[in-house]
Amino acid sequence: MADRLADSYYAATAQDWRPRPFDGELACDVAVIGGGFTGLSAALACAERGFSVVLFEAEHIGFGASGRNGGQLIPGLRWAASELEEAFGRDRADALFDLCWRDNRVKARIAKHGIACDLKTGHLETAWTPKDFDAMQREADYLATRFGYASDIVAKADMGDHIASPLYHGGIHDPQGGHFHPLNYALGLAKAAEAAGVRIVEKERVTGLFDFDPGELLTRDASVEARYFIDATDSWIGEVEPDLGRYTVPIMNYNIATAPLANADDLLPSDAAVADSRFVLNYFRLSADKRLIFGGGERYSQTPPRDIAAFVRPFMAEVFPQIADAPIDYGWGGAVAVTRSRLPHIGRRGNIFFAHGFSGHGALVTTLAGELIAEALAGTAERFDVLAGLPARPFPGGKWLRRPLATLGLLWYALRDRLG
Incomplete structure (x- = not known):
C-alpha cells in the first residue's frame, strides 16, 4: 500500500538525492526522528547553532x-486570527500572528539555500456559500484593521480573474500565500542540513526512546546516545511515543495530477493555489509544467481506494467540468494527522521535544515549528512557548475506540457541508 500511495507526481519529478553513508558514530548532541519538514528544519537549525545532529x-x-501534500502555502493556522484573539486574548493573538502569519520561514529557507522547488505566490480561499463569503469579508477587514495585513476580497463577479469555475460565491486572495513542489523543498532542506553537518540516516526505523542523561534512542540495528531528542514523526508518533499518539487521528487524503493541460492558464488565470471553505475541502493548483494538481475527498479508513484517480476525478469534474475527461497521469495519497482542536500539538517532555498534528495546514508552520524547537533546545524558549501553549486534549476512547469516535465527529462535519 505504501508504494502505491507514494506514486506521486512529486516523486516522479524529484531532485536527485543520495545521503552520505552513515559513518557509524552513534553519539550526538541532538537525535531527530523523522525526515519531513519539521525534522529537517529542526535538524538544520540545530546544526547552525553548533550542535552535532543525527536524523533518522x-x-x-x-x-x-x-x-x-497539495503544495499549498497558507499563512496562519486552521483557526482564523479573530478566533485566536477571542479564545486566547490580545497578547497571545499578537504573538501567534507574528509567528504564523508574518514570519514565513519557508520562503526564507528557499532564498537562503537556493532551493529549486517551483515556488509561486498567491493563495485563494473560495467561498462555498454566501454565508462563507460574508465571514471572509469580516475576517479580511479584521486582518487589515487589527494587524495591517493586506488581503484582497474577490467578489463573485470577479472570480473569473482567478478561477474558471461557477461554483463559488467569492473568495479572499492572500498574496503572502503561495504554492511549491513539497518534495523538492524537503530534499533541499536535507541537502542544506547535510552541508551544515547533519548526518542523515534513511531506512532506519526508531523502535524506542528513553529520556535519561544522556538519553538513548534505539533502532533496529543500533543504540544512539544524545543530549536531546526531537520527535517529528507526525502520523507515526504513536509508534515511538504511544501516549502522544492519543492526541491525533489519521485522515486519508488523496491527490491527482493531470497530464499537462493546454488550457491550464484559463482554468487558474492568476496561478494562485486554491482551497475552498468546506470542512471536507477541495484544493488545487497548477504545477510548473501546467498540470492541475487536485486534492478532493477524504476517507476515514486506512485502506485507500483501489483506483485513486477514479476516486478524485468526480471532485475535479465538479469544479472544472471543462476538463472532466482530462487524462490523469498520477494518483497518490497519505495520512494527515488531525488534533481535536485542529491546532498543532507542540511541546517538550524532559529532553524530548515534539511537534505533530498540523491538521492539513502544516506546509508553512512545520518549518517554523522545527526552528522554534532548535531555539528552545539552545536555551531561548519564548517563541517556542507561544506554540507549545496551544490547547491540546487527547481523543477519547482509548486505543481501540479513539479512531471510531473521532470518525463519527468528522462525518458529522462532512454532513454539515452537504446540508449547507
Whole structure:
C-alpha cells in the first residue's frame, strides 16, 4: 500500500538525492526522528547553532505528508486570527500572528539555500456559500484593521480573474500565500542540513526512546546516545511515543495530477493555489509544467481506494467540468494527522521535544515549528512557548475506540457541508 500511495507526481519529478553513508558514530548532541519538514528544519537549525545532529528516517526523506501534500502555502493556522484573539486574548493573538502569519520561514529557507522547488505566490480561499463569503469579508477587514495585513476580497463577479469555475460565491486572495513542489523543498532542506553537518540516516526505523542523561534512542540495528531528542514523526508518533499518539487521528487524503493541460492558464488565470471553505475541502493548483494538481475527498479508513484517480476525478469534474475527461497521469495519497482542536500539538517532555498534528495546514508552520524547537533546545524558549501553549486534549476512547469516535465527529462535519 505504501508504494502505491507514494506514486506521486512529486516523486516522479524529484531532485536527485543520495545521503552520505552513515559513518557509524552513534553519539550526538541532538537525535531527530523523522525526515519531513519539521525534522529537517529542526535538524538544520540545530546544526547552525553548533550542535552535532543525527536524523533518522524510517523510509526516505519526504516519505510522509511532507512529500505528498497539495503544495499549498497558507499563512496562519486552521483557526482564523479573530478566533485566536477571542479564545486566547490580545497578547497571545499578537504573538501567534507574528509567528504564523508574518514570519514565513519557508520562503526564507528557499532564498537562503537556493532551493529549486517551483515556488509561486498567491493563495485563494473560495467561498462555498454566501454565508462563507460574508465571514471572509469580516475576517479580511479584521486582518487589515487589527494587524495591517493586506488581503484582497474577490467578489463573485470577479472570480473569473482567478478561477474558471461557477461554483463559488467569492473568495479572499492572500498574496503572502503561495504554492511549491513539497518534495523538492524537503530534499533541499536535507541537502542544506547535510552541508551544515547533519548526518542523515534513511531506512532506519526508531523502535524506542528513553529520556535519561544522556538519553538513548534505539533502532533496529543500533543504540544512539544524545543530549536531546526531537520527535517529528507526525502520523507515526504513536509508534515511538504511544501516549502522544492519543492526541491525533489519521485522515486519508488523496491527490491527482493531470497530464499537462493546454488550457491550464484559463482554468487558474492568476496561478494562485486554491482551497475552498468546506470542512471536507477541495484544493488545487497548477504545477510548473501546467498540470492541475487536485486534492478532493477524504476517507476515514486506512485502506485507500483501489483506483485513486477514479476516486478524485468526480471532485475535479465538479469544479472544472471543462476538463472532466482530462487524462490523469498520477494518483497518490497519505495520512494527515488531525488534533481535536485542529491546532498543532507542540511541546517538550524532559529532553524530548515534539511537534505533530498540523491538521492539513502544516506546509508553512512545520518549518517554523522545527526552528522554534532548535531555539528552545539552545536555551531561548519564548517563541517556542507561544506554540507549545496551544490547547491540546487527547481523543477519547482509548486505543481501540479513539479512531471510531473521532470518525463519527468528522462525518458529522462532512454532513454539515452537504446540508449547507
